[in-house]
Amino acid sequence: MSLPYATEKQVAVAAVRRACHLTASVFNKLVKNETLTKGDKSPVTVGDYAAQAVISTILYHAFPADPIVGEENAAKLREESGASMRDRIVELANEALTSELGLGDNVEWGIGPGQEKTAEQLLDAIDRGNHPGGRLGRMWTIDPIDGTKGFLRGEQYAVCVSLIVDAQVQLGVIGCPNLPVDAAQPDLGRGVIFAAVKGHGAEQIMLSGANPTPVKIPDISPAEINFLESVEAAHSSHSFNDRVASLLGVTRSPIRMDSQAKYGCLARGEGAAYLRMPTDPNYQEKIWDHAPGSVLVEEAGGVVTDSRGQPLDFGLGRTLGENFGVVAAGKDVHARVLDAVQKSRQEEKAKV
Numbered sequence: 001m002s003l004p005y006a007t008e009k010q011v012a013v014a015a016v017r018r019a020c021h022l023t024a025s026v027f028n029k030l031v032k033n034e035t036l037t038k039g040d041k042s043p044v045t046v047g048d049y050a051a052q053a054v055i056s057t058i059l060y061h062a063f064p065a066d067p068i069v070g071e072e073n074a075a076k077l078r079e080e081s082g083a084s085m086r087d088r089i090v091e092l093a094n095e096a097l098t099s100e101l102g103l104g105d106n107v108e109w110g111i112g113p114g115q116e117k118t119a120e121q122l123l124d125a126i127d128r129g130n131h132p133g134g135r136l137g138r139m140w141t142i143d144p145i146d147g148t149k150g151f152l153r154g155e156q157y158a159v160c161v162s163l164i165v166d167a168q169v170q171l172g173v174i175g176c177p178n179l180p181v182d183a184a185q186p187d188l189g190r191g192v193i194f195a196a197v198k199g200h201g202a203e204q205i206m207l208s209g210a211n212p213t214p215v216k217i218p219d220i221s222p223a224e225i226n227f228l229e230s231v232e233a234a235h236s237s238h239s240f241n242d243r244v245a246s247l248l249g250v251t252r253s254p255i256r257m258d259s260q261a262k263y264g265c266l267a268r269g270e271g272a273a274y275l276r277m278p279t280d281p282n283y284q285e286k287i288w289d290h291a292p293g294s295v296l297v298e299e300a301g302g303v304v305t306d307s308r309g310q311p312l313d314f315g316l317g318r319t320l321g322e323n324f325g326v327v328a329a330g331k332d333v334h335a336r337v338l339d340a341v342q343k344s345r346q347e348e349k350a351k352v
């Protein structure tokens with residue numbers, strides 16, 4: 001039997017790979033006036049827009065009927081004041097779309113030399129990410145740069161794509177241009193893509209598309225548990241994690257890292273549990289921030305739930321709805337961490 005979603009996976013990996021090269025080159029050239037602040041105070045760079053334009057264009061050529069739930073929209077770029085940023089984005093997106101075909105690429109996906117798009121086509125591609133989400137049908141998610149703050153600091157960030165069918169994540173692809181290929185072998189350099197198809201395992205691929213290698217969460221003894229958590233204390237509660245760690249007798253310090261690179265690290269055994277508890281009662285987690293990572297961790301043998309132990313619901317729209325946090329880990333560790341999370345929540349409630 002052939003792998004389900006084989007073409008989707010190939011397309012998504014090709015799109016993520018091109019977007020990773022784009023964002024890495026933007027970082028090298030980034031100048032201050034190429035960052036905007038959105039209404040929610042989060043930064044967005046030419047890299048976010050151009051990467052979403054590239055991925056959306058490729059998905060559109062390969063699967064014209066599929067809707068997209070993408071983080072960014074082009075409204076600001078269509079304003080007079082957005083003109084210079086728009087020109088840069090068009091240039092960057094076309095550079096990425098028209099570069100030579102690589103391993104597994106197909107000209108039918110709108111890529112390769114000579115396949116320039118107009119500014120209007122690229123802005124429309126960004127805006128095709130406006131799908132509201134929902135319980136039924138096929139839809140893609142795009143987070144063109146996840147962890148923009150990490151990206152701006154030159155640390156970890158991720159280019160993330162998933163395919164959701166009837167609210168189930170079937171495919172997740174996470175490109176991590178700054179992540180070491182193997183933390184234990186620094187000579188191997190940086191830049192990997194994680195890919196997972198539901199029911200068919202998870203793998204790590206080189207940024208070139210070469211050398212796919214299965215990834216699996218190893219067995220981790222209680223004494224070896226350590227947490228992965230956000231760098232940004234505003235995104236997830238560090239103090240809650242400290243309390244959970246002390247309830248579990250965890251002595252190793254947490255690994256702080258931006259973006260869904262945390263899910264990738266967990267899937268390959270770097271860090272035993274990813275714990276993300278809300279800090280802002282009004283913030284709702286976005287589906288593009290967890291869909292790729294959740295299928296990756298599950299396919300690496302792990303479990304992903306909220307702090308109640310319920311599965312994440314990708315059928316509610318663009319967000320996961322009321323925010324009960326995220327607990328991701330290998331099976332045994334997950335059970336222990338969830339137990340401690342619930343104890344810690346009880347303690348918090350008792351204090352109020």
Ligand SMILES: Nc1ncnc2c1ncn2[C@@H]1O[C@H](COP(=O)(O)O)[C@@H](O)[C@H]1OP(=O)(O)O
Pocket residue numbers: 042043145146147148149150229230231232234235236257258259260278279280283289
């Ligand atoms: N208050 C918040 N709580 C949780 N996540 C947030 C919050 N504000 C922004 N984010 C999102 O957290 C993600 C980064 O996660 P991490 O902290 O693990 O690196 C980004 O997608 C970021 O969104 P945005 O892309 O809009 O900045």
Ligand SMILES: [Mg+2]
Pocket residue numbers: 042043044071148
């Ligand atoms: Mg953002």
Ligand SMILES: [Mg+2]
Pocket residue numbers: 143145146147288289
């Ligand atoms: Mg994000």
Ligand SMILES: [Mg+2]
Pocket residue numbers: 048071143144145146147148
């Ligand atoms: Mg983003």
